[in-house]
Amino acid sequence: MMKKILLVLAVSLSLFACKSEAEKNEKTVQNNIKFYSKVWDVAINEGKIEVLDTAYAPNIVLHTDPEIKGVANAKAYYANYVTGFSNREFIVKEIFAQGNKLTKYWQFKGTHTGDFFGIPATGKKVDVIGCTIATIVNGKITEERDFFDNLEFLKQLGLMPR
DSSP: OHHHHHHHHHHHHHHHHOOOOOOHHHHHHHHHHHHHHHIIIIIIOOOOGGGHHHHHHEEEEOOSHHHHHHHHHHHHHHHHHHHHHEEEEEEEEEEEETTTEEEEEEEEEEESSOTTBBBOOOOOEEEEEEEEEEEEEEEEEEEEEEEEOHHHHHHHHHOOOO
């Protein structure tokens, strides 16, 4: 009888531990979603690019062409969007996460009124959609991959024929 009681107790404790771990993981995922959404609202919509100083891990990697490494370089990259566009709207349309990976589906709107990666202002309005896959470790963004239609973006800027 004692063996049965110990077995039931052991199984119960194991199930409780699994449920507790799953709840902890879900809380981390929800915190990552909230954190990541807020970072991009502040950085792009509010134009406070310095939020990336604390949001990014020191060894952040932006998988672009060419690849960008380090906080200072990543900030400089995104600063082009802040200085290059007025009336900026960065809208997170959908976001989901699993473990330390996060994907956001987004829309960026703005008017090209400033220098953007060396491209002088065109005065054109842009409206592009894309997605980003990010990794978040210990509350810091460690890597990002952005996907959007660059050709359509250049057409909207008036730099490529329609």
